[in-house]
Structures are given as C-alpha cells and as structure tokens.
Amino acid sequence: MYVKYAKECDFSVRKGTTKTNSKGFLHIKYFLCTRAGVYKDKKVDTLDPDQKERVVRSNFSKRTDCGALFCVLFEDGFWKLYKFVEEHNHELIERPDKHFLPTERHLTQLQKHVIHSMSKLNLGPVKAFNVMKSCFSGFEDVGARKVEFKNYKRQINLFIGEYDADMVVKHLNEKKHSQPNFSYYYITDEENRLKGLFWCDDQAKRNYHVFGDVISFDVTYSMVFVPFTGIDNHHCNVTFGATLLASEIADTYIWLLRVFLKAVGSQPKVVVTDQDPAMKKAISVVFVNTRHRLCMWHVMHKLSLKVGVRLCNSTNFKERICGGVWTDILTPEEFESEWEAVIAEFNLEDNDWLSDIFALRESWIPAYYRMEHMSGPMRTTSRSESENHFFG
Numbered sequence: 001m002y003v004k005y006a007k008e009c010d011f012s013v014r015k016g017t018t019k020t021n022s023k024g025f026l027h028i029k030y031f032l033c034t035r036a037g038v039y040k041d042k043k044v045d046t047l048d049p050d051q052k053e054r055v056v057r058s059n060f061s062k063r064t065d066c067g068a069l070f071c072v073l074f075e076d077g078f079w080k081l082y083k084f085v086e087e088h089n090h091e092l093i094e095r096p097d098k099h100f101l102p103t104e105r106h107l108t109q110l111q112k113h114v115i116h117s118m119s120k121l122n123l124g125p126v127k128a129f130n131v132m133k134s135c136f137s138g139f140e141d142v143g144a145r146k147v148e149f150k151n152y153k154r155q156i157n158l159f160i161g162e163y164d165a166d167m168v169v170k171h172l173n174e175k176k177h178s179q180p181n182f183s184y185y186y187i188t189d190e191e192n193r194l195k196g197l198f199w200c201d202d203q204a205k206r207n208y209h210v211f212g213d214v215i216s217f218d219v220t221y222s223m224v225f226v227p228f229t230g231i232d233n234h235h236c237n238v239t240f241g242a243t244l245l246a247s248e249i250a251d252t253y254i255w256l257l258r259v260f261l262k263a264v265g266s267q268p269k270v271v272v273t274d275q276d277p278a279m280k281k282a283i284s285v286v287f288v289n290t291r292h293r294l295c296m297w298h299v300m301h302k303l304s305l306k307v308g309v310r311l312c313n314s315t316n317f318k319e320r321i322c323g324g325v326w327t328d329i330l331t332p333e334e335f336e337s338e339w340e341a342v343i344a345e346f347n348l349e350d351n352d353w354l355s356d357i358f359a360l361r362e363s364w365i366p367a368y369y370r371m372e373h374m375s376g377p378m379r380t381t382s383r384s385e386s387e388n389h390f391f392g
Contacts (some may be wrong), residue, residue: 002031002070011035011092016069028073028082031125035066035090064090107152115152125149136238145258158321165194174200181205189246196252200241200263207238208264215240216272216295224248224301228260240264253282261286272297299357306353317346328366335367 006013016030031276051119073082107115115128129149132142172184181202187195208215210229219226224247228240241260243251261267273279274291283292300322304312312318324330324338339358349352361366 005070006033009092011068011088013070029070031070031072033066033068033088035062035064035088037063037064037067048248066090072125084258105148107144107148111142111144111149112152115149116156119153119156125153128153137352165197168197172197183263185262187255193375194244195246196243196255198241198243198256198259198263200260204240204242205264207232208240209266211238212240212266213262214270214272215268218274219245219248219276226256246274248278250278250281254285257282257286267323271282291369292363293369294360296325296364296366299364300375302353307348312322313348315346317342320345325365328370330367331370332365332367334367335361 003013013031014034014036016032016036018026018029018030019028050188066103067085068088069083069085070303072079073083074080075173078188111132115125116129118124118128118131126146126149129142129144129146132149136142146275150266168188169184172182175182179202182200183205184197184199186197189195190300205228208228211232214230216229217226224245225242226245227242230238230240232238241263242259245256267287267290270291270293271283271287271297273283274295277299280292283290303318303321307317320342321339324342330338339361341347343351357364
C-alpha cells in the first residue's frame, strides 16, 4: 500500500526496522523514505603510519534524515496502521525523472533474456543496455539503468561460478554427438582444473586441407587463447582450430600441437610464431617435418632500440635494412650481400643483436621462403593477432 502511495507521490520507499514480540513472531514493520537516516563517514587518519583500516573513497549520499515513514502493527490477526508521517524534508522528484526512482528500476524477463543471449555472443551488459535503449527510443523508457544490467550480468557469473569449464566441455561434447567430424580435446591438472582445451569443426578441417600449407598462431589474454590461422586464395584469414591454455610452457604447447595434428591429420609446411622459446621447442618436437618461421614484425620492431633511434632517424640506415629484409624478390645470396654492405657502411659489425638475427636469417627472411607456397603473404603473426581481436 505504502509503495503504491510513494509511486503516486514521486518518492521511493525502503524497508526499515522490524520488531518481534515475546513469542518471536513478527510484530512491527517500518517502511521509510529512501532518504531516511544519515550516512556516517568513517574518519580515517591517512597520515597515521599505524592505521590498519583501508582508506575507501566516500560515495556521495542522498540521505537527508527524512522523517517520512509508514509503520504497521500486527494485532488480533491483522496488520493495522500504527504510525504515519507524511512530511518530507526534501523535494520530491520531478515527473520527467520518475524513472530514476529505485522502485521504478527493474529488469523485465525480456531484458534478462537479452542480457543472457548477448553474453553468449561475448557482448557485455552495456551493449545490451544500448540495444534496449535503441529499441525503446530512449533510456527513460528502458525501465532500468546500466547499473541494473551490470548487476544482473554479475548475478549470472556468480551463478555459473566454478562450473564454467564443465559447461564448456559439456557443450563441446554435445556438438561432437551432433557433428561427427567435430573434434575437441582437453587436459586437466592434478586438482582436476582445466589446463587446456582445443576444438576444431568440420569447416576448419576443410580449410586446413585446402589452405593449410602455412599456419600462424599467437597467444593472448590471461587464460591463453590460441587461434590457428591461415590464408585462403583471396588472402583472407581462415581458422583451422582454436584453443584455451592455462599456461605458456613447452609441455602445454606440445600437448596442443599433438591434438591439433590428431584433429587435422597432417603437418603444415610452415609455422609462423613469435620468438617464444616454449613454442620453438614444441614445434621441433611435434612438427618434425615443418619449417618454423619467426614473425618478421616481432624481430624488426626492436631495430631502433637495438641500434639507436638517432641512427634510424637521421640516416637512411633503416630504409636500407628494411628494403633488404621485407622484399621477396632477392635470392638468399643477394640478401646476404646487401645485408653485409649495409652493416659495413654504418660500422655495425660489433652489434651483437644484428649478428644474432642474421644468424637466424633462414627462420624469418622472405628470401629463404621463396619456394614455400603462400609463405610470402604470411610473414608475421599479425593475422593471428587480428583474429584474437575478432574473437576477443
């Protein structure tokens, strides 16, 4: 009753004190204006070195110690009005702003379904709110704020809790039963926690058998996401499989490459990765007939740092060295001749980093991959990184 009255009078209500009688039964209920009471700030001396309390930023409080209330008393089997205070010590909310009242903010079943469905597409609660705002032609008609959308998404996450990995594995198992050519593998640790999860569908396998001469994979995110990426005959990205890994160690990568090989059936001719030593070890163990190519960008973006910004910016050194590195029209002999000429011209024979990457030239210079099909377009892991961004 009081809640309906508050809606008509443009203020909001919250529950107050309750009291029980000598028998332990609920006896008195108080309903208060939401601005009742006063927010008490904790006094924390931030200059006291012995202060153990965590300093918390004070939030702005809208409480004004409003005395408006509605109290009911349970007597003779009925709830009866015991006390009613009508006056407020603050202005009531304006009609156009009524949708900001707490009692007016709630999610409908449709909105909850939209949040849940969009979360499956990796779209957060703010995106869901913006969709609802567009559908209702304004945020004032949505019936809730972004905070309510975020709170509901948090409730979903809390409900899922530690069973998220079980749900994913169960979902992949259902796909395996409905799609016989679908493959998935997972590995757990001693405490039965998920260490790695790989999946590959029929389309990914077809992509690999047609365009799988050269593949790239790169890692990202806290639980490492690894898409296996290639290029089709239109120079567009294609996916050969994907995985989630809990760690970036050699044993984990060895497991990953073995299940990838089991799923697709054959080794690629070339694999492009960054200079991760764990990846290098795993590739040498599993892909014994595959050439391991290093990402050119990961090598060359260190150039200014290793030889000096002044040399790169005030001379044509960087232009000369990149001209020999990035072109695919030079033979190995022509590249080596051009490299040695540039190094000698700028007196960099004693630069250890340049000597090291030159020693690895067969692992990243295009001149040494001229005969490998599709190795020209796949020089860096940037395509894998773009897939990471797409899936992220």
